[in-house]
Amino acid sequence: MPAVEMKYFDYSQMEVEYLSLADPVLGAAMTRLGRVERQIIPDPFAALIYAVIGQLVSAASANTVWSRMQERLGDITPENLSAVSADDIQGLGMIMKKAVTISGLSKDIFQGKVRLDDLRDLPDQEVIRRLTAIKGVGLWTAEMLLINCLERPDVVSWGDMAIRRGMEKLYGLQKLTRSEFEGFRDRYSPYGSVASIYLWKLSLL
Known part of the structure; x- marks a missing residue:
């Protein structure tokens, strides 16, 4: 069967440590989950x-x-x-x-x-x-x-329901507001994409 080439989103311990300092709640979740891989399509x-x-x-x-x-x-x-x-x-x-x-x-x-x-x-x-x-x-x-695909480092999508659900679970929120989302996204910058990878994982738990 033909298969599209896949790889994992490239990130290092540096991004994890930055996010852990910027947001200790996210940092605790990242420690608990360990490294989370995200398959991408180049x-x-x-x-x-x-x-x-x-x-x-x-x-x-x-x-x-x-x-x-x-x-x-x-x-x-x-x-x-x-x-x-x-x-x-x-x-x-x-x-x-x-x-x-x-x-x-x-x-x-x-x-x-x-x-x-x-x-x-x-x-x-x-x-x-x-x-x-x-x-x-x-x-x-x-x-x-x-x-x-492009592996841009700072993408956190308001339009992604799973990312919003991940934030709600992470911070114990009943319903995430847009202003709360923007605050978290600013906190994650410039490594929002790694935060997104963990939020996707959290949304499934």
Whole structure:
């Protein structure tokens, strides 16, 4: 079966120690959990397709569709996916809106209308600006590409329900407010992405 190349988000003890000093509550949780690994997809196109699949569904559901896509369509490339209809993509287990986004995005990239190659050289906000200009790609999807592909160091997404749930569990909050979230995100900076990796883990406990 074809498989998209994966690796783990690269971080060191330095980020863990910084976050532990900046936020002792998070630090205690990090000590308790030990090192938490986060699988990422280095290829921007494959990572973007995975992020679209993951919009508003659980990680388990997204992984099921992702595995099915690789089994049935082969390598996750613009060429392969542009040759498949939106109906066939929907048949893998997603809503038509996502299938249309994936189909259109694949064709646009294959035809050279959209370029992802230079994203690595751009600052976070410019990456977000370019990605959210693509139909069907919103802020959360762009932020997931920043962390789950480009390995940007300071991404904590308000739009990610699991991250918010992780914060609520960590700090014993009934309902996280936006201002509380912003306060925690500021505290984690400039290593918010490592905090996000632990918050995702905490959300599952």
